[in-house]
Amino acid sequence: xxxxxxxxxxxxxxxxxxxxxxxxxxxxxxxxxNACSLDITRYSVENKQKPHQV
Numbered sequence: 001x002x003x004x005x006x007x008x009x010x011x012x013x014x015x016x017x018x019x020x021x022x023x024x025x026x027x028x029x030x031x032x033x034n035a036c037s038l039d040i041t042r043y044s045v046e047n048k049q050k051p052h053q054v
Contacts, residue, residue: 007045016045 007016008023012030017023022043029037041047 015041017043018045019043 005018007018008020009016010023010026010030012027013036015026015036017026022040026036026040026044029035029040
């Protein structure tokens with residue numbers, strides 16, 4: 001991620017995304033389902049910062 005660019009935040013759940021289009025998808029899903037999509041949140045900045053366990 002370009003350190004000069006501020007990530008886009010989903011106003012519904014607060015997760016951050018490098019890509020504005022994915023942030024918009026997250027927002028739409030959160031509004032419609034009142035929950036997050038695992039398929040979308042896997043692209044979040046927060047998810048990329050956590051080490052994955054097996």
